[in-house]
Every structure is written in structure tokens, then in C-alpha cells.
Amino acid sequence: MTTGQDSSSEAPVDSSTQGSTSGAVFEDEALPHLDAVYRFALRLSGSSAEAEDLVQDTFLRGYRSWDQYAPGTRCKSWLFTICRNVFLRQRERAQRHDEIVEATSRHNIDPVTRENPVFAATKQSNPERDYFHQIIDRHVMEAIDGLPAEYRMAVVLSDIEGLPYNEIAEVMEVPVGTIKSRLFRGRRQLQKLLQDYAEEMGYISARASGS
């Protein structure tokens, strides 16, 4: 990207090398989002080694298609879109169809409930103090990673990256209504997984059979 001796973050002044100026602009605009893209890639792939590869592929593709990107517009979302597409294409190549079906149903999640499944089980008035502080972060992360990929992506982009619905819809290339549905279903499934875990640990009393 820059052929100068100084490879610091300072942008090269002379653009005699073709693409070096646009490369410097890419570095200035896209590299600040490295941590966010890594976090996203980690939730998609489930392993730090695969996430690093996914991040490198994402930024390489972004760099190569930089001329298709309008500077100043939501660069982070654009990188998320590329990352998702790279991940999906890699997954298609790696998995047969029946493996994909198996993976999305492996938790045998009950039909999603309209209400938060923990709502009836926890009568406390201060759920943060009485319920959540006992659930260790690792179990929340495992539950998130156990969600179907499209639900997981929506939850991560909303709850972690704070993207509004319309931007999540752009990243995932579906309508806003689909995003709301995936967020609803993803969050309910996540809450159900954490409820099961909390019951096993005795943080909340087990549901009566048949309820």
C-alpha cells in the first residue's frame, strides 16, 4: 500500500505510486474499525484463528473494492457486510446442506415465546441484582454462539455494535421487518438458553413439569 520507508500511520504525501493515496485513505477510514470487525468475525466463526483469517479476508476485499465505496458513509457497516458475505461463502463451501440444517436445529429450541421466558420464573423486582450477576459471562457467550448464525449476527450488530435496524438490514441484505424478527427470535432463544442454564445452577427454581 505504501512503498515509503516510513510505515507509520502518517499518510504518504506523494502519490507517485499508483493507488498509494487511495490506499492511505482506506487505511485511515477502514483500519479504525479493526476491533469491531474482529469482534463480529469472532462471533461468526467461533474461533479466534478463523476470526483472524476472516478479518484479513474482509479488509483485503474491502481494499480491492474501495473504489465502489463512497467515502464518509458508514464504513463500519460496509465492512460488516463484506465480512458476513465472506463468512457465508466460506461456510457454504465447507458444509454440506444437511450439516447446515443440523447446526441450526441442534439446540431443539422450543417455539419462541411472546414473552421473555425468564419473566415467569423470576419474581424478583431487581433482576440485575438477583439473577444476572450470577450468570458468568462465558455462559452468555456460549449461548450467543449457540444461536443460528443469522440470529446471532442480528443480536451482535444490535446489542454489541449498537447499529440501528436500518443499518443492520443493510449489512444483512434483508428488510427491516426481517431484522426485527431475527432480533426477537434470537433474543428469545438466548433468554431460553440462559434460563435452562440458570435452572441447572439453581439460580432460579425449575419450571413445573408441563408448563
Next chain:
Amino acid sequence: MSLLDRMKAALGFGEDTEAKIQMMSCRDVGERLFDYIDGELDLETIARVRAHVEAGECECERALLLEIAFHKKVKGCLDSAAAPDGLRQRVLDSLSG
């Protein structure tokens, strides 16, 4: 001044909007909890949701607090992860390759 009155004053609502604000149902609120937490509601709907919850005559406040607690728990688990050391340089190296 009640919350309802303060919201109305801040938003410039008149007497004619009072009935509309007070009439949101528990089902209406339940369907909008995620929109509320995600910051996707317009000001008027936010006022309606809050007025219903603050009225405190149902379990909607408890439902809202539970969803907020879940949201904070999920956010707290993941949002501090930074890229591993050296990844930035590896990315830069691959771009110049």
C-alpha cells in the same frame, strides 16, 4: 409534576393528546419493548410506553426492567473484545502484498 405531565410539557402536547397517551395497552407495550430498548421509537411512542409503565398498574415495568437487564448483560459480555496483538500489522501487510 408527574412523568406524564413533564413529557407532555417537554414535547408540547396539548390536552387533546392526553387520552391517546394513556390508552396504550399492555400488549402494545409488550410488542414494543425491544424497539424501546433499541432506540427505534419516535418521541411520542416513547412517551406512551413510559406513561403506561410508570402508571405501575401491571407487570410491564418488571418486563421492561428484565429486558433492559438482559440487554446490559449481553452487551457487557462481549463489547470489550479487541483484536489480538499483531492482527492490525498482518492486515496491513496483506494489503501491501
